[in-house]
Amino acid sequence: MNFQQLIKQDEVQTSRVFAVKVDDFSNLIESIQKKLWQYSQYRSIPQELGKGKSVQDYSLYSSSQLLLFKDRVVVPNDPKIQPRSFRKHHDSPLAEHPGQEQTLKLVKWDFQWSGMTQFFKDYVSSCKQCSRNKKFEILKPLLIPNGPWISLSMEFITKPPLSNSFDSILVIVDRFSKMEVFIPKMSSINSLDLAHLLIKNIFSKHGLPSSIFSDRGSCFASSFLTNCEP
Numbered sequence: 001m002n003f004q005q006l007i008k009q010d011e012v013q014t015s016r017v018f019a020v021k022v023d024d025f026s027n028l029i030e031s032i033q034k035k036l037w038q039y040s041q042y043r044s045i046p047q048e049l050g051k052g053k054s055v056q057d058y059s060l061y062s063s064s065q066l067l068l069f070k071d072r073v074v075v076p077n078d079p080k081i082q083p084r085s086f087r088k089h090h091d092s093p094l095a096e097h098p099g100q101e102q103t104l105k106l107v108k109w110d111f112q113w114s115g116m117t118q119f120f121k122d123y124v125s126s127c128k129q130c131s132r133n134k135k136f137e138i139l140k141p142l143l144i145p146n147g148p149w150i151s152l153s154m155e156f157i158t159k160p161p162l163s164n165s166f167d168s169i170l171v172i173v174d175r176f177s178k179m180e181v182f183i184p185k186m187s188s189i190n191s192l193d194l195a196h197l198l199i200k201n202i203f204s205k206h207g208l209p210s211s212i213f214s215d216r217g218s219c220f221a222s223s224f225l226t227n228c229e230p
Contacts, residue, residue, distance in 0.1 A: 028084050033065060035076040042067055042074065075113040082119060085111045090124075100124040142213070144176070149206035151175045154214045158187055170194070172202055175213075 036042055045067060048055050059068045067074040075085050089106040090098065098106075104120045113119075124130050145151035157169040166184035173180050183201055185193075203209075 024088075028081070029066065029073070031081050031084070032073060032075055035078050035081060036067060036074060039076055042076075069112045072108065072110060072112040075111050075116075077113065077115075082113065082116075083123070086120070090127075099130060142175070145210075146176075148176045148179075149174050149202075150209055151211045152202070152209050152213070154212055156187075170197065172198070174206075 045055050045058050046060055046065070049058070049060050057070050058074075059071070060066070061068055075082055086103060086107040090103045100120050103124065104117060107116070107120075142151075151174075153173045153175055155171045155173070157171060159167065160169060163184060166186060168185055168187040168189075170183040170185050170189075171180060172183065181201060183197055185197060189197075
């Protein structure tokens with residue numbers, strides 16, 4: 001079922017997996033008709049088509065003067081109209097917030113506008129319901145290392161009571177023996193300064209580990225390990 005069939009209907013119909021009120025759809029189409037022709041890049045297309053000229057991938061739905069792109073309704077760059085074109089695919093109770101990819105797939109059956117992929121990415125990423133529905137991968141425990149000081153974990157404790165001008169603590173844990181080392185530091189420390197601290201307090205005594213896990217992410221760990229290389 002496409003938009004052309006929906007325009008002709010006078011009652012509530014079920015389209016794919018959601019219910020659509022024809023009145024709502026008709027109001028949306030009317031808003032698109034009024035707004036689209038205010039944009040100069042579209043106004044010349046009906047004139048060219050009326051002269052019998054071919055405009056690549058564009059056509060005109062004559063009964064309603066809707067501009068189509070590959071048989072999809074062209075939606076103007078209007079922040080009020082664009083969200084209305086996909087609410088039934090995303091926000092309605094029957095749509096159940098299917099996420100960015102599925103919502104975009106459904107909307108692309110009927111509508112088209114420039115930048116719609118980024119539009120959906122921004123909209124869905126800010127949707128609280130989608131965040132609650134997001135499927136997370138099963139967490140897997142880290143493998144136990146084969147010996148001491150081969151694999152370390154690193155954590156930053158911030159805002160403890162000030163001591164000798166230090167405002168945070170770097171905690172290093174040997175994942176094999178669970179031995180902990182506490183190093184006072186400044187919260188403004190960068191990866192190069194961190195490398196110097198680890199060389200002085202850990203690597204000079206136990207050697208360079210094969211892996212380090214940080215609460216600031218693998219990219220941060222990788223950055224300071226590069227600074228540790230000779």
